[in-house]
Amino acid sequence: MEIMSRFGLLHLSPKALSLPICFRYKLPAMRRAVIAITLVVAALSTTAHAYVLQGPRWPSGTVLVLQLGLGSANRTLQDGNTSWDTAVEPVAEMWNQSFGRVRISNVFNPQAPVSQSDRINSVVFTNSIFGQSFGSGTLAVTFYTSSGSNMLEADTLFNRAAVFDSYRGPLQFIPHGVAIADIRRVFLHELGHSLGLGHPDQGGQRVTAVMNSIVSNQEELSSDDMAGGQYLYGAPVAPTPTPTPTPTAPPGGAAGHLANISTRMKVGSGQNVLIGGFIIQGSQPKTLILRAIGPSLVASGVLNVLANPVLELRDSAGVLVASNNDWQDTQASQIQQSGIAPTNALESAMLKTLAPGSYTAVVSGYDGGQGNGLIEAYEMDANSTRMVNISTRGRVGTADEPMIGGLIVQGGVTKRVIIRALGPSLAGGSSPVLGILADPILELRDGSGNLLAVNDDWGGSTQVNDILATTIPPVNALESAVVASLNAGNYTAIVRGLDNTSGVALVEVFDLDP
Amino acid sequence: MKLLRSFLLVSCLVFSLATIHATTVIPPTFDRLVSDAEMIFEGTVTALKSEWTGQGNDRHIVTYVTFKIEDPIKGAPGAEYTIRMFGGTVDGHTMEATDTPRFKVGDRDILFVENNGKQFVPLVGIMHGRFRVKQDEVNAPESISKDNGAHVSNLAKLGTDEKAASSGQALSKADFKAAIREKLAEKAATK
Numbered sequence: 001m002e003i004m005s006r007f008g009l010l011h012l013s014p015k016a017l018s019l020p021i022c023f024r025y026k027l028p029a030m031r032r033a034v035i036a037i038t039l040v041v042a043a044l045s046t047t048a049h050a051y052v053l054q055g056p057r058w059p060s061g062t063v064l065v066l067q068l069g070l071g072s073a074n075r076t077l078q079d080g081n082t083s084w085d086t087a088v089e090p091v092a093e094m095w096n097q098s099f100g101r102v103r104i105s106n107v108f109n110p111q112a113p114v115s116q117s118d119r120i121n122s123v124v125f126t127n128s129i130f131g132q133s134f135g136s137g138t139l140a141v142t143f144y145t146s147s148g149s150n151m152l153e154a155d156t157l158f159n160r161a162a163v164f165d166s167y168r169g170p171l172q173f174i175p176h177g178v179a180i181a182d183i184r185r186v187f188l189h190e191l192g193h194s195l196g197l198g199h200p201d202q203g204g205q206r207v208t209a210v211m212n213s214i215v216s217n218q219e220e221l222s223s224d225d226m227a228g229g230q231y232l233y234g235a236p237v238a239p240t241p242t243p244t245p246t247p248t249a250p251p252g253g254a255a256g257h258l259a260n261i262s263t264r265m266k267v268g269s270g271q272n273v274l275i276g277g278f279i280i281q282g283s284q285p286k287t288l289i290l291r292a293i294g295p296s297l298v299a300s301g302v303l304n305v306l307a308n309p310v311l312e313l314r315d316s317a318g319v320l321v322a323s324n325n326d327w328q329d330t331q332a333s334q335i336q337q338s339g340i341a342p343t344n345a346l347e348s349a350m351l352k353t354l355a356p357g358s359y360t361a362v363v364s365g366y367d368g369g370q371g372n373g374l375i376e377a378y379e380m381d382a383n384s385t386r387m388v389n390i391s392t393r394g395r396v397g398t399a400d401e402p403m404i405g406g407l408i409v410q411g412g413v414t415k416r417v418i419i420r421a422l423g424p425s426l427a428g429g430s431s432p433v434l435g436i437l438a439d440p441i442l443e444l445r446d447g448s449g450n451l452l453a454v455n456d457d458w459g460g461s462t463q464v465n466d467i468l469a470t471t472i473p474p475v476n477a478l479e480s481a482v483v484a485s486l487n488a489g490n491y492t493a494i495v496r497g498l499d500n501t502s503g504v505a506l507v508e509v510f511d512l513d514p
Numbered sequence: 515m516k517l518l519r520s521f522l523l524v525s526c527l528v529f530s531l532a533t534i535h536a537t538t539v540i541p542p543t544f545d546r547l548v549s550d551a552e553m554i555f556e557g558t559v560t561a562l563k564s565e566w567t568g569q570g571n572d573r574h575i576v577t578y579v580t581f582k583i584e585d586p587i588k589g590a591p592g593a594e595y596t597i598r599m600f601g602g603t604v605d606g607h608t609m610e611a612t613d614t615p616r617f618k619v620g621d622r623d624i625l626f627v628e629n630n631g632k633q634f635v636p637l638v639g640i641m642h643g644r645f646r647v648k649q650d651e652v653n654a655p656e657s658i659s660k661d662n663g664a665h666v667s668n669l670a671k672l673g674t675d676e677k678a679a680s681s682g683q684a685l686s687k688a689d690f691k692a693a694i695r696e697k698l699a700e701k702a703a704t705k
Binding site for chain 1: 539540541542550568570571572573574600601606607608609610611612613628629632633634635636637638639640662676
């Protein structure tokens with residue numbers, strides 16, 4: 001039986017690895033010595049990377065949801081926080097900025113459980129580790145479970161008996177010399193372990209790093225820490241807001257309202273086509289432009305695009321209202337004049353004035369084609385009739401195929417909305433959907449890609465009371481919801497599957513304002 | 515006098531900044547290692563066995579590490595002694611606590627054991643309670659190193675300045691064990 005080594009792989013930068021190449025040639029002894037000394041000095045004076053890998057890592061595309069259950073500090077900490085959870089909250093984003101293929105999200109959950117097999121990544125204070133004591137002097141322990149090379153779960157347990165604070169700047173010490181444990185610094189290190197990094201100094205390296213086994217004045221990720229993160233999970237990429245052109249501003253529209261919805265995802269066939277739904281509420285008709293985009297997504301860096309989208313608009317009874325294959329087939333001049341005509345002739349669009357009611361826009365591939373596509377709806381007028389609910393159903397893929405819903409809020413006041421990500425509940429009802437996404441995770445980001453909110457299971461959210469108050473909480477405990485008051489701007493709602501799972505999901509936005 | 519005060523202040527600051535501690539574990543001083551350990555011995559790992567234990571939320575993997583005792587220094591470990599460690603691999607499923615020592619058959623160690631069977635890693639200061647015995651060259655005296663591989667040269671600096679504890683000539687195994695026995699004798703004399 002083999003015990004897995006914590007430090008199974010020592011990775012050095014190409015600069016360090018290049019040293020032996022310099023000794024391919026036979027040189028006189030003295031000259032060899034001079035060159036050797038020069039190379040060693042050069043190597044020491046540069047920032048050679050020395051990060052150490054523990055072995056397992058999270059699969060690409062994973063959303064590593066941390067359930068923060070540290071609770072109240074019952075006092076004001078040095079950095080002004082009164083909760084341990086808010087004190088450590090920024091740590092996830094500090095790591096997120098250093099790599100791209102995995103995202104870390106926080107969820108506040110006062111009841112975060114500690115179990116090795118629940119696949120919940122808990123961060124909690126405890127009195128013991130599975131009934132075993134910490135031992136004196138132990139501040140925190142991170143343990144993980146893995147199968148093969150895949151990380152499955154990582155929990156960080158802080159010793160309830162230890163003394164913590166939260167502060168910035170150099171390490172602080174109590175008068176007789178013992179350091180005051182800065183919980184954020186400790187968690188920054190522990191989360192590095194959760195990601196798969198070990199201690200460079202215990203691999204015999206000498207670099208500045210949060211991941212060194214000795215805590216120091218280093219309170220931010222060093223270049224070596226970030227290089228380790230990138231080795232595991234690739235370079236960071238700018239978040240990909242849904243590529244939505246700005247719609248024409250409606251004249252005189254001061255009140256906040258949802259002006260646009262767009263969703264990008266892989267368009268399949270059968271039940272995996274992309275279905276956008278919206279409700280028009282008011283006393284007057286509403287003029288919209290609907291677009292189905294595929295080929296032009298390449299310009300935004302999207303791969304495997306839907307080559308030739310087809311767009312259908314149906315009313316609440318399922319009756320076909322209109323359809324379009326290529327936008328120039330009909331209404332070409334009107335769509336061109338709107339300023340938001342598709343840029344590729346194979347894409348679809350339609351300009352429609354619709355009576356209040358519920359509608360669905362279905363995007364499929366011409367002749368059964370599949371690929372990443374985008375559905376969009378733009379308000380083209382500014383009367384009092386509004387789109388109050390906009391939703392998209394489709395298949396959430398793994399890795400680089402999440403469902404990305406975009407919305408634009410226009411007007412001078414904030415717009416209060418609830419965003420829901422549904423999966424399990426789609427399997428019920430009169431039209432059950434097969435292959436549903438079992439456990440969706442929902443992220444809300446602003447137009448710059450900054451994370452505004454994240455939720456795994458809505459019942460575990462700190463917003464649970466707000467969600468219940470909307471009267472439209474998800475019906476399944478594994479589904480997700482976020483309530484937000486949004487200023488004018490662009491937003492994206494990203495739906496992924498827990499543990500990189502895939503399936504059919506629905507993301508929807510409800511306007512909560514009267 | 516003012517200059518002296520400034521010097522002392524700067525000295526205190528330098529000392530305090532150098533007094534750094536492990537992220538997860540505050541390393542114990544040599545005095546604490548000896549006094550807190552219920553058992554100290556030199557031994558060789560002869561067997562490892564990992565298995566699931568506990569029920570429900572407490573279900574986890576433990577690894578039993580058995581040592582052949584070469585030299586009992588404190589306590590009475592007998593001819594063979596087994597410690598229970600958190601973590602291990604069973605049927606391809608691995609549980610791992612970072613910062614914990616990992617043993618393999620043939621390892622030779624001097625261990626400072628506390629709370630065996632009750633503590634997730636039953637060593638004083640977790641990884642700091644394990645010292646590895648090594649011999650760099652044939653016929654060279656055996657020396658000791660910490661769990662992370664760093665040699666030990668200055669026992670007085672353990673737990674206060676880990677870098678200083680490893681700078682200088684490596685302590686031999688014989689000197690290390692003699693220092694432990696000397697500390698034990700001191701403590702016995704002061705009782």
